[in-house]
Amino acid sequence: MKDVVSRCPIEEVMRLLSGRWPTLLLYYLKAGTKRFSDLKRDNPTLSHRMLTLELRKLEGAGVIRRTARPGYPLRVEYDLTPSGLRLVPLIDGLGDWWEEASQSFPPQPAAKSEAA
Amino acid sequence: MKDVVSRCPIEEVMRLLSGRWPTLLLYYLKAGTKRFSDLKRDNPTLSHRMLTLELRKLEGAGVIRRTARPGYPLRVEYDLTPSGLRLVPLIDGLGDWWEEASQSFPPQPAAKSEAA
Numbered sequence: 001m002k003d004v005v006s007r008c009p010i011e012e013v014m015r016l017l018s019g020r021w022p023t024l025l026l027y028y029l030k031a032g033t034k035r036f037s038d039l040k041r042d043n044p045t046l047s048h049r050m051l052t053l054e055l056r057k058l059e060g061a062g063v064i065r066r067t068a069r070p071g072y073p074l075r076v077e078y079d080l081t082p083s084g085l086r087l088v089p090l091i092d093g094l095g096d097w098w099e100e101a102s103q104s105f106p107p108q109p110a111a112k113s114e115a116a
Numbered sequence: 117m118k119d120v121v122s123r124c125p126i127e128e129v130m131r132l133l134s135g136r137w138p139t140l141l142l143y144y145l146k147a148g149t150k151r152f153s154d155l156k157r158d159n160p161t162l163s164h165r166m167l168t169l170e171l172r173k174l175e176g177a178g179v180i181r182r183t184a185r186p187g188y189p190l191r192v193e194y195d196l197t198p199s200g201l202r203l204v205p206l207i208d209g210l211g212d213w214w215e216e217a218s219q220s221f222p223p224q225p226a227a228k229s230e231a232a
Contacts, residue, residue, distance in 0.1 A: 008139075008140070008143075008211070009210075009211040009212075009214040009215050009218075010139045010140075010143070010207055010208075010210060010211040010214070011136055011139065011140070012214050012218070013210045013211060013213070013214045014133060014134060014135065014136070014139055016214075017130060018130060018134040018135065019130065019134065020127055020130070023124075023126045023127065023130055024124070024126075024127070027124075027126070061217065061218075062217055062218075062220070063217070083213075083216075083217045083220065086213060086216075086217075087210075087213055087217075090206070090209050090210055090213055091126055092126075093206050093209070094125075094126060094129045094133075094203075094206055094210075095124070095125040095126040095129060096125075097129070097199075097202060097203055097206055098125040098126070098128050098129045098132075099125050100199075100202075101177065101178055101179075101199045101202075101203075102125075102128070102177075102178075104178070104199065
Protein backbone atom coordinates (compact mmCIF):
# COMPACT_ATOMS: atom_id res chain seq x y z
CA MET A 1 0.00 0.00 0.00
CA LYS A 2 2.98 2.25 -0.45
CA ASP A 3 2.66 4.72 -3.28
CA VAL A 4 4.50 2.52 -5.70
CA VAL A 5 2.29 0.49 -7.95
CA SER A 6 4.84 -1.12 -10.23
CA ARG A 7 6.83 -3.76 -8.35
CA CYS A 8 4.56 -3.05 -5.43
CA PRO A 9 5.92 -4.72 -2.28
CA ILE A 10 2.40 -5.78 -1.31
CA GLU A 11 2.04 -7.56 -4.61
CA GLU A 12 5.35 -9.32 -4.01
CA VAL A 13 4.27 -10.43 -0.54
CA MET A 14 0.96 -11.70 -1.90
CA ARG A 15 2.82 -13.59 -4.61
CA LEU A 16 4.93 -15.21 -1.90
CA LEU A 17 2.08 -16.04 0.48
CA SER A 18 -0.76 -16.77 -1.91
CA GLY A 19 -2.36 -20.15 -1.84
CA ARG A 20 -2.94 -22.54 0.96
CA TRP A 21 0.55 -23.82 1.67
CA PRO A 22 2.99 -20.99 2.44
CA THR A 23 1.15 -19.75 5.50
CA LEU A 24 0.41 -23.30 6.63
CA LEU A 25 4.13 -24.17 6.41
CA LEU A 26 4.98 -21.05 8.41
CA TYR A 27 2.43 -22.16 10.97
CA TYR A 28 4.18 -25.50 11.37
CA LEU A 29 7.66 -23.98 11.40
CA LYS A 30 6.86 -21.40 14.05
CA ALA A 31 6.73 -24.34 16.46
CA GLY A 32 10.43 -24.97 15.78
CA THR A 33 12.78 -26.80 13.43
CA LYS A 34 11.16 -29.44 11.24
CA ARG A 35 12.56 -32.12 9.01
CA PHE A 36 11.33 -32.45 5.46
CA SER A 37 9.67 -35.71 6.46
CA ASP A 38 7.87 -34.01 9.37
CA LEU A 39 6.43 -31.39 7.05
CA LYS A 40 5.43 -34.10 4.59
CA ARG A 41 3.60 -35.97 7.35
CA ASP A 42 1.95 -32.77 8.62
CA ASN A 43 0.62 -32.06 5.13
CA PRO A 44 -0.41 -35.43 3.71
CA THR A 45 -2.34 -33.90 0.82
CA LEU A 46 0.71 -31.95 -0.41
CA SER A 47 2.85 -33.92 -2.85
CA HIS A 48 6.58 -34.33 -2.32
CA ARG A 49 7.26 -32.18 -5.35
CA MET A 50 4.89 -29.38 -4.33
CA LEU A 51 6.25 -29.35 -0.80
CA THR A 52 9.76 -29.01 -2.24
CA LEU A 53 8.70 -26.13 -4.48
CA GLU A 54 6.85 -24.32 -1.69
CA LEU A 55 9.83 -24.66 0.63
CA ARG A 56 12.21 -23.37 -2.05
CA LYS A 57 10.00 -20.37 -2.62
CA LEU A 58 10.04 -19.50 1.08
CA GLU A 59 13.77 -20.17 1.25
CA GLY A 60 14.37 -17.95 -1.80
CA ALA A 61 12.57 -15.10 -0.05
CA GLY A 62 14.72 -15.53 3.04
CA VAL A 63 11.79 -16.59 5.20
CA ILE A 64 13.00 -20.07 6.04
CA ARG A 65 16.44 -21.67 6.17
CA ARG A 66 17.27 -25.12 4.85
CA THR A 67 20.03 -27.07 6.57
CA ALA A 68 21.32 -30.37 5.25
CA ARG A 69 22.90 -32.54 7.96
CA PRO A 70 25.60 -34.85 6.58
CA GLY A 71 24.95 -38.55 6.89
CA TYR A 72 22.92 -41.26 5.31
CA PRO A 73 20.14 -40.78 4.75
CA LEU A 74 20.70 -37.05 4.31
CA ARG A 75 18.74 -35.20 6.98
CA VAL A 76 17.23 -31.96 5.75
CA GLU A 77 15.86 -29.51 8.29
CA TYR A 78 13.98 -26.26 7.96
CA ASP A 79 13.45 -23.41 10.34
CA LEU A 80 12.36 -19.80 10.28
CA THR A 81 14.97 -17.11 9.70
CA PRO A 82 14.89 -13.86 11.73
CA SER A 83 13.00 -12.34 8.79
CA GLY A 84 10.51 -15.22 8.91
CA LEU A 85 10.09 -14.73 12.64
CA ARG A 86 9.18 -11.09 11.98
CA LEU A 87 6.65 -12.16 9.35
CA VAL A 88 4.73 -14.56 11.61
CA PRO A 89 3.06 -11.95 13.88
CA LEU A 90 2.04 -9.92 10.82
CA ILE A 91 0.26 -12.94 9.40
CA ASP A 92 -1.26 -13.66 12.79
CA GLY A 93 -2.59 -10.09 12.75
CA LEU A 94 -4.38 -10.81 9.48
CA GLY A 95 -5.90 -13.93 11.00
CA ASP A 96 -7.11 -11.94 14.00
CA TRP A 97 -8.56 -9.37 11.64
CA TRP A 98 -10.44 -12.08 9.76
CA GLU A 99 -11.88 -13.55 12.93
CA GLU A 100 -13.15 -10.17 14.03
CA ALA A 101 -14.36 -9.21 10.56
CA SER A 102 -16.24 -12.44 10.01
CA GLN A 103 -18.06 -12.11 13.32
CA SER A 104 -19.40 -8.63 12.67
CA PHE A 105 -20.13 -9.28 9.00
CA PRO A 106 -20.35 -12.97 8.12
CA PRO A 107 -18.65 -13.33 4.75
CA GLN A 108 -21.00 -14.58 2.13
CA PRO A 109 -20.90 -14.73 -1.63
CA ALA A 110 -22.41 -11.56 -3.03
CA ALA A 111 -25.33 -12.26 -5.34
CA LYS A 112 -26.07 -9.18 -7.34
CA SER A 113 -27.55 -9.14 -10.76
CA GLU A 114 -26.15 -5.82 -11.94
CA ALA A 115 -22.88 -5.72 -13.84
CA ALA A 116 -21.23 -3.29 -11.44
CA MET B 117 -1.42 -18.94 12.60
CA LYS B 118 -3.92 -19.73 15.29
CA ASP B 119 -3.98 -23.34 16.35
CA VAL B 120 -6.86 -24.19 14.08
CA VAL B 121 -5.90 -25.71 10.80
CA SER B 122 -9.26 -26.57 9.31
CA ARG B 123 -11.04 -23.37 8.26
CA CYS B 124 -7.90 -21.53 9.26
CA PRO B 125 -8.57 -17.77 9.34
CA ILE B 126 -5.19 -17.14 7.70
CA GLU B 127 -6.19 -19.35 4.84
CA GLU B 128 -9.44 -17.43 4.49
CA VAL B 129 -7.61 -14.10 4.44
CA MET B 130 -5.17 -15.39 1.84
CA ARG B 131 -8.07 -16.62 -0.26
CA LEU B 132 -9.55 -13.13 -0.06
CA LEU B 133 -6.37 -11.21 -0.78
CA SER B 134 -4.55 -13.57 -3.14
CA GLY B 135 -3.69 -12.37 -6.58
CA ARG B 136 -2.80 -8.98 -7.84
CA TRP B 137 -6.09 -7.13 -7.65
CA PRO B 138 -7.59 -7.22 -4.15
CA THR B 139 -4.72 -5.37 -2.50
CA LEU B 140 -4.41 -3.01 -5.45
CA LEU B 141 -8.10 -2.13 -5.18
CA LEU B 142 -7.70 -1.52 -1.45
CA TYR B 143 -4.76 0.73 -2.27
CA TYR B 144 -6.95 2.85 -4.55
CA LEU B 145 -9.90 2.88 -2.15
CA LYS B 146 -7.85 3.97 0.84
CA ALA B 147 -7.60 7.33 -0.93
CA GLY B 148 -11.39 7.67 -0.62
CA THR B 149 -14.62 6.84 -2.38
CA LYS B 150 -14.27 5.73 -5.98
CA ARG B 151 -16.78 5.18 -8.73
CA PHE B 152 -16.73 1.95 -10.68
CA SER B 153 -15.53 3.92 -13.69
CA ASP B 154 -12.65 5.42 -11.66
CA LEU B 155 -11.47 1.96 -10.64
CA LYS B 156 -11.80 0.77 -14.23
CA ARG B 157 -9.64 3.66 -15.39
CA ASP B 158 -7.08 3.10 -12.61
CA ASN B 159 -6.73 -0.54 -13.66
CA PRO B 160 -6.86 -0.54 -17.45
CA THR B 161 -5.61 -4.12 -17.74
CA LEU B 162 -8.44 -5.45 -15.54
CA SER B 163 -11.56 -6.36 -17.51
CA HIS B 164 -14.98 -5.00 -16.56
CA ARG B 165 -16.08 -8.50 -15.58
CA MET B 166 -13.02 -9.23 -13.46
CA LEU B 167 -13.25 -5.86 -11.73
CA THR B 168 -16.88 -6.62 -10.90
CA LEU B 169 -15.98 -10.04 -9.49
CA GLU B 170 -13.08 -8.69 -7.43
CA LEU B 171 -15.25 -5.92 -6.00
CA ARG B 172 -18.01 -8.39 -5.12
CA LYS B 173 -15.52 -10.61 -3.34
CA LEU B 174 -14.29 -7.69 -1.22
CA GLU B 175 -17.86 -6.56 -0.62
CA GLY B 176 -18.88 -10.09 0.40
CA ALA B 177 -16.13 -10.10 3.01
CA GLY B 178 -17.31 -6.77 4.39
CA VAL B 179 -14.14 -4.96 3.36
CA ILE B 180 -15.72 -2.51 0.96
CA ARG B 181 -19.18 -1.04 0.63
CA ARG B 182 -21.06 -0.60 -2.61
CA THR B 183 -23.49 2.29 -2.90
CA ALA B 184 -25.74 2.77 -5.92
CA ARG B 185 -26.83 6.39 -6.39
CA PRO B 186 -30.21 6.67 -8.10
CA GLY B 187 -30.26 8.40 -11.45
CA TYR B 188 -29.39 7.79 -15.02
CA PRO B 189 -26.84 6.55 -15.62
CA LEU B 190 -26.74 4.66 -12.35
CA ARG B 191 -23.77 5.87 -10.31
CA VAL B 192 -22.08 3.11 -8.36
CA GLU B 193 -19.58 4.06 -5.69
CA TYR B 194 -17.27 2.02 -3.52
CA ASP B 195 -15.50 2.82 -0.31
CA LEU B 196 -13.79 1.00 2.53
CA THR B 197 -15.88 -0.16 5.49
CA PRO B 198 -14.56 0.23 9.07
CA SER B 199 -13.37 -3.37 8.77
CA GLY B 200 -11.56 -2.52 5.52
CA LEU B 201 -9.97 0.50 7.18
CA ARG B 202 -8.58 -1.81 9.87
CA LEU B 203 -7.23 -4.15 7.22
CA VAL B 204 -5.23 -1.51 5.35
CA PRO B 205 -2.48 -0.96 7.97
CA LEU B 206 -2.05 -4.72 8.35
CA ILE B 207 -1.40 -5.02 4.64
CA ASP B 208 0.90 -2.00 4.78
CA GLY B 209 2.83 -3.84 7.51
CA LEU B 210 3.37 -6.76 5.16
CA GLY B 211 4.67 -4.38 2.50
CA ASP B 212 7.07 -2.83 4.98
CA TRP B 213 8.22 -6.31 5.97
CA TRP B 214 8.88 -7.17 2.34
CA GLU B 215 10.88 -4.02 1.75
CA GLU B 216 13.08 -4.74 4.75
CA ALA B 217 13.34 -8.46 3.99
CA SER B 218 14.28 -7.94 0.36
CA GLN B 219 17.07 -5.54 1.32
CA SER B 220 18.77 -7.88 3.73
CA PHE B 221 18.20 -10.95 1.63
CA PRO B 222 17.48 -10.18 -2.02
CA PRO B 223 14.81 -12.64 -3.08
CA GLN B 224 16.00 -14.93 -5.82
CA PRO B 225 14.81 -18.16 -7.30
CA ALA B 226 16.33 -21.06 -5.41
CA ALA B 227 18.28 -23.35 -7.73
CA LYS B 228 18.94 -26.59 -5.96
CA SER B 229 19.28 -29.97 -7.60
CA GLU B 230 18.22 -32.12 -4.67
CA ALA B 231 14.63 -33.17 -4.28
CA ALA B 232 14.34 -31.69 -0.80
